[in-house]
Amino acid sequence: MSAPRVLLFDSGMGGLTVARAVRTQLPGAHLVYSADNAGFPYGAWKEADLAKRIVLVLGALIERVEPAIVVIACNTASTIALAQLRDAYKVPFVGTVPAIKPAAAQTKSGIIGVLATPGTVSREYTHALIHTYAYHCKVFLHGAKRLAEIAELKLKGRPVDMDELREEIAPVFRKRDGQKTDVVVLGCTHYPLLVEDMLKVQPWLVKYIDPAPAIARRVADVLDETPLKEAEKTVPVHNSVLLTAARGQAADSLAAYAAMGFDHPEFLDLPV
Ligand code: DGL
Secondary structure (H helix, E strand, O other): OOOEEEEEEEOOOOOOOHHHHHHHOOOOOEEEEEEEOOOOOOOOOOOOHHHHHHHHHHHHHHHHHOOOOEOOOOOOHHHHHHHHHHOHHHEEOOOOOOOHHHHHHOOOOEEEEEEEEEEEHOOOOHHHHHHHOOOOOOOEEEOOOOOEOOOOEEEOOOOHHHHHHHHHHHHOOOEEEEEOEEEEEEEEOHHHHHHHHHHHHOOOOOOEEEOOHHHHHHHHHHHHOOOOOOOOOOOOOEEEEEOOOOOOHHHHHHHHHHHOOOOEEOOOOOOO
């Protein structure tokens, strides 16, 4: 039996932070990364249009890759489309949603910050997580308009604009009744790519929660329970990256994907 094929999906390069953790957790797995770079960024899409787009793109990807499991390595996509994806396709899905529950368990001050895309911050799903797990905490949500793009530019080799970064993270650093934010949830898979830069502009020390290792453990558990099948056709090789934009539009990101280990690009040409 061949290695289990794991399809990772994000709007762009953020899911690489999850791919990295899955690679560490499951070194023998056959990883295929995919990005809806034609639709990036997802943060500002209308909910109904985005859910439709994600179901369509995943249909094409599942057909091409025949994965044993799909990891939706994107909070913006998981909080809007996970249920519809599970209804539409038989393959098991592991999603990524803001790590509110661990944050509520770890905060000592009772003040939690959540950095996410404007889409994730507005979702019913996110508010339900807070209501269920962090009802006893003060939670400051910030829909960051530019952070995902700043992270992508960084991976493409551009310098991070530290003033812009400082402004984008400032709204979750808050004080209340002599206490201050001590835990910040990275509620978008792009943001762990910027943690070392955040450390330089944060107003005080906090703990950042990157959910990637927990997602990787969940992937391993689900795979343990999933019977593996041989692929019926030639699937993309290990460490392929499948992109929805045409080759010409993705040129500046290919080196970044290759640097993160995904060096066999394939172009699905699924324009928005
Ligand atoms: N990486 C994605 C997330 O986890 C979204 C980035 C974007 O497309 O705006 O939410």
